[in-house]
Amino acid sequence: MESWPPGGSGPAEAGRRLRDLRGADLAASASLLSGAGAEAGCSAPAVAAVLPAGGSGERMGVPTPKQFCPILERPLISYTLQALERVSWIKDIVVAVTGENMEAMKCIIQRYQHKGISLVESGVTRHRSIFNGLKALAEDQPNCRLSKPEVVIIHDAVRPFVEEDVLLKVVTAAKEHGAAGAIRPLVSTVISPSVDGCLDHSLERARHRASEMPQAFLFDVIYEAYQQCSDYDLEFGTECLHLALKYCHIKAKLIEGSPDLWKVTYKRDLYAAESIIKERISQQICVVMDTKEDEEHVGHRLEEMLKNELNHVKVTSGRDLQQIILEQCYNFVRVNVMTSDFEETQKLLNMLEESNLSILYPVVVISVQFLDYESVPFGQKMENLMQIREFAKQVKKRNILLYGLLVYYPQDEQKLQESLRHGATIIAALIKERNSGLIGQLLVA
Template sequence: METKGENTGRPTDPARFFTSKTGSNEQIPGCCSIDFTVAVVLPAGGSGERTGLSTPKQFCTFLSRPLISYTIQAFERVAWIENIVIVVAKDSLDLMVNIVQQFSHKKVKVVPGGSTRHRSIFNGLQAFQGRGEGSALKKPKVVIIHDAVRPFVEEDFLLKIAIAAKEQGASGAIRPLVSTVIATTSEGYLDHSLERAKYRASEMPQGFLYDIIYQAYVQCSEADFEFGTECLHLVLQYCGTNARLVEGPPTLWKVTYKRDLFAAESIIKETLSQTACVVTGVCEESTRLACALQKTLRAQDMHVDVISTSLRSSGTFISKDWNFIHVTVKSTCLTDLGELVKTFKESDHAVLYPVVLILVHLDVLEQSSTSERMAALGGIRDLATEAKRINILLYGILLNHIKDAEQWEEAVEHLSQITTALIKDRNPALTGQLLWV
């Protein structure tokens, strides 16, 4: 299965926060210097036994997406990578194809894997030779091999790996050892320990001139296919190519255990929660609240923009955020909120990540009762149910208008805390609830 084309309508990728400051549009230095073709092979045929889960870890989901989709996106957002080959177990082919289609991944070809890691990688490389299912992809100058369960690889490091592979023939990521390595006797006693400073952990990604890694696999033995794990060793043994080793960032870590899935989800939530957009009407009360909310949220290190409803109709404001706070005093606020949900749906903005949409209704009618206030927003649960189907998490907050300056400041601070918690937790169980400040 293969998809092509660019998806220029996508919102900004949260992964940018690993390589640039929030809100920055600066390009990574050197990206434009790539003058050779680069492709990626992602072996994803493992069973993930160490997670203790029945589902292979690459298909485990958090924030409504499987882990492998995040890894694909990490490469998909790199403009100079032309093709991404995903190698999965034969019984997972249909599942992988559905994932590619559901999340509109581009430049992707799915091929069946083999019985071992090396056999699967070789199957992925053969996709560029016209072997296996479907037509051949364009043979790249450099191919990057990466684990499907390392979703946080950074573009600037991929650039280093690709250039080193082009110049040297092979390159690989390394990291300092965390623990001391020891050898044991057959009886289970300490034999000796290694001097940790002299050794490094071999990590992914690894890069190769395509012709070199392909020829290494053509020549390698059945024992290599069956028991080997290190691609860098194959090109050294069969092609005489000694890889250049590049020390990588801490974000290269691999999802291995169940707890790693929770850590990955936490990282994604943290990056998603760094920006927000406050949508407000033109009346004095809502504008005042929006500006006060912007100030308190910025004090919590969140980048917050305020726009008026006059700009909302264009839909262009949704291009960079996954968190929106709709401040209103209108009794018809649910109608406006419904239009906002429709805008998200039409733009496919929530395909990759759940969008948080918080309605903050400022009640300026001093004589209205609590039952009247709640009734005015009684339809929020139904709207939230509809929104959740398209990955939008809708929450409601009812705030009384307070004339006393000190009490007003306390209320805004409380509102800010609730808003921050909803954005960071992204708890689908709370959608449709109407909180009262």
């Protein structure tokens, strides 16, 4: 078993801190959770998580196992790790991967700066992989920083959208009942076929549920169950709740989960996951302009237009950029008026590069140049403006997607309104799609 890498702090860490600030209620409940452990004189971490990630992804129809399929160029499993590690009261995360993928997994952890992850080798089935993960937590080895948790969460590497509240619910219920798992209503009727491939009977949909992840267990319960478990169960079983019932007579508490718990199974699920992630990181746009400008600044007009056109998006002024970066805003509009140079945009890019914001998600920067290009010969400015192609190539290496946008800035009020609206449409399109094929382009509104 390997712990990888040793301490440090990165964007995932920042995300965790931020998350804690936001989820004040959750944090309070969670501290109750941890407190209980402390009162019992238990210095071990209260909660750990095990992620089986040894699957081959045959249902996906692609050669890469689904947990390693890229979404916005980052492997799916990294999103799941991010979702777990931002929960402050999960002390350890054990991931079971095949020997073949061990090195790739280490690279993922290093590149995306995941913390508190331990790797174990997976077994040939899901249950064997989970068992290996549990063993790593059970064995108090002298050189191992892991120690036995009171409660262990079992989650899938391919369910990246798990939220802290459902994790807290299953852990709390597991403490009380010994085992707990998330469930969802059935989407389709479930039937039982006869041996000749005909309908034997159909199950009443309202009386059944789909068993989803996460699940949580008192560690001693689930570890005992796996130790007692038959080879048949280890080989052909898939359901941990079933093992706790069969071998420890624990009836798991069932927790209604949200649709977000769904498992990335087919290629279409990858598409859906990508769209959801793109949507989530497009919820905030920061408009940056020169602070010396007064309130008549055309940048404010653009800001207003963006607010009107994109009413589900939070549009903020970039007055305190460091704070906005800390709040994980992934979209920046740099407004430049009557200039064709990119000096201010460069400053913003430097700041973003230093912040490491773009480690987890591609950051969109749109350099808006307001120009009255009817009164100035267009070709004259073009050479200057085309520099953006080179800048874009450079910052792409740091996962920053830079686009240029010329907005026509006429005297005529109605025409200005029109170009502002067109500009907002283009900005919305660029942020929504986050397409790296169009970086360095100079669009015109």
